[in-house]
Amino acid sequence: MAFYLSPAARSFTHLHSSSLPLPPSSSPSLRRSRRRSLIPSHPVSFPFLLHLHRHPHKPLNVYLEDPNTSPPSTPSSNPTPSKNSIWVNPNSPRASRLRKHTSGSRYALLIRLAASLDSSDSSDLAISTVLASLGSAASEQDAVTVLNSMSNSHNAVLALRWFQSNIRIKREVILHNVALKVFRKSKDWAGAEALWWNMLEKGIKPDNVTFTTMISCARFCNKPEQAVKLFEKMPEFGCCPDDITYSAMIDAYGRSSNVEMALELYGRAREEKWQLDPATFATVIRVYGMSGDFDGALNVYEEMKALGVKPNVFIYNTLLDAMGRAGRPWQVKTIYREMCSTGLAPNRATYSALLRAYAKARYAEDALSVYKQMKKEMELDVILYNMLLSMCADVGLVDEAVKIFNEMKGLSDESKPDSWSYSALITAYSCSGKVSEAETMLNNMLDAGFQPNIFVLTSLIQCYGKAGKTDSVVEAFDKLLGWGIKPDDRFCGCLLNVAAQTATEELGKIIGCIERGNTQLGSLVMLLVDEGSNNDTIRQEAEVLFNNVSSEVKRAYSNCLIDLCVNLNYLERACVLLNLAIQLEIYTDLQSRSATQWSLHVKSLSLGAALTALHVWMNDLTKSLQSGQDLPPLLGIHTGHGKHRYSEKGLASCFEPHLREIGAPFHEAPDKAGWFLTTKVAAQSWLESGNSSYIAAA
Secondary structure, three states: EEEEOOOOHHHHHHHHOOOOOOOOOOOOOHHHHHHHHHOOOOOOHEEEEEEEEOOOOOOOOOOEEEOOOOOOOOOOOOOOOOOOOHHHOOOOOHOOOOOHHHHHHHHHHHHHHHHHHOOOOOHHHHHHHHHHHHHHHHHHHHHHHHOOOOHHHHHHHHHHHHHHHHHOOOOHHHHHHHHHHHHHHHHOOOHHHHHHHHOOOOOOOOOOHHHHHHHHHHOOOOOOHHHHHHHHHHHHHOOOHHHHHHHHHHHHHOOOOOOOHHHHHHHHHHHHOOOOOHHHHHHHHHHHHHOOOHHHHHHHHHHHHHHOOOOOOOHHHHHHHHHHHHHOOOHHHHHHHHHHHHHOOOOHHHHHHHHHHHHHHOHHHHHHHHHHHHHHHOOOOOHHHHHHHHHHHHHHHHHHHHHHHHHOHHHHHHHOOOOHHHHHHHHHHHOOOHHHHHHHHHHHHHHHOOOOOHHHHHHHHHHHHOOOOHHHHHHHHHHHHHOOOOOOOHHHHHHHHHHHHOOOOHHHHHHHHHHHHHHHHHHHHHHHHOOOOOOOHHHHHHHHHHHHHHHHHHHHHHHHHHHHHOOOHHHHHHHHHHHHHOOOOOOOOOOEEOOOOEEEEOOOHHHHHHHHHHHHHHHHHHHHHHOOOOOOOOOOOOOEOOOOOOOOOOHHHHHHHHHOOOOOOEEEEOOOOOEEEHHHHHHHHHHHHHHHHOOOOO
């Protein structure tokens, strides 16, 4: 290790002669020969080398070096004695005195002093007692070293005051900048802000370092708005941001939701090739993700790698979260595999992002796999557990949901079931038709002290409706009103769905509940079930209803109302509602035509609405033939190949029997899942044969 000897040690300039005394009777030539014989040719003889840099106009620099280490000037070379160097025995008393005056010794002393200040009482007396050991020789550089090594922000301010009172300071701003770094280190924004205002009150002009330190402190303390304010103040003090400041501001603007400014600075960073840190890249990825530009988020990730910036866990987690919100579980898988291939270990945030992504996309197998892995390494919180329960309810994994719920009951308070946990399990039971289990869980929820919310009762009423328990539907609705819960659009949509499944003789009970929940909806349903109602009146009332309900339920309402008409054999009224829904763009792109194929798309419709759309399409095909228009070579019906929620049957399996019933020559395509196809010849023959006479003019 090298030790720097301060200028005060100039008295040691003759150490080379006094350390190695020669007899006075010796002649000069003899003394020179003896001196040469006493100076070793290899450093192993004397473990410490004393460098004497003699310059008439410069202070003496003295280094004590361990021969087993490299000299400061040539870190890769072996120590070699120079003309101004001699070897000194490290056991010599003079070597011991030299060490006390080296720069390394002084630095070590200041570091110990900083540690003492950190652990000292927060009082002026305690701080001054510690710093008094510096004596009158304390310098401005000593102050910088001490403050820079501290971590106790409160004591750093007291130390700063002591230095201001006891040493001569040429540039106050430097000491304040170092003190501000202590606040940044300890993430003490309030203290940093107080010191900032103290600087301004004393007339100390902040410089670029001051602003950069304050901005980064605000960034670390999650105060992006404060960082933006400081950044915008820089021109007032004649300060010009540099690359580091701009990099921090991309992060600050992104965190403060100023997406436009964040992306503008990022674009400038790309053009001017700024050095951006990983945290800034993560912020830009998050900004793109929050704005819905998920491809932009991926592009930033690729650009970062192209620039040679190695992604860290935080960046991977940010990207996984963005792709999860984008509903791209396949990309989540790819990114996670890439992360693991780099040797990075996933943390809680990683697993949480994976779980959210897979649960949202209903990738049940993958979500449960992540859940099992997490259990081995950490305890899940109630939010993640509820996410799993909701996913299990969505895909009908009742047994898995019960197992997870029971596991939660044996965990810590942070993971025990809450109101949402009970709601998810009741939903799982209800949508799977397990009425008694759902009722038992509702009672357990009440016993646990949780008030059922509207989502619980919505699921329960849906369950009762599927089971044909009309009286239980009415009882559940009365409970909802008794608990002071106001029915919303979704709840009334659930009642409407139950009405579409209810036998005619009990339909009045459900309609009564609908009227109490939504008077306007109840009036329309009464018109639909009344045989003497006028179609124009039905259309007008339906249009008023659709204009007053939220956009999220319009399609569901339309499906249920059309289903109700189809179940009552009111096909003409179903067509009126379908045409209205098309005009209001509740349904879009139901029909498509090309030179080679005409198609009907019913994938997003309920069964009743799909049959009504088929009725209208067949009627349109008949009119085309009657007008002399040629059909294309191929005609198709797209039902999709997915399954209905909580059912092994999809729309295709329910649709096919109706096609056979009317003798329509459409057959399921073996190479195109969810498609029923026919040729022009077969379709034209069927339409002209009279077999489709059930189709009346709509």
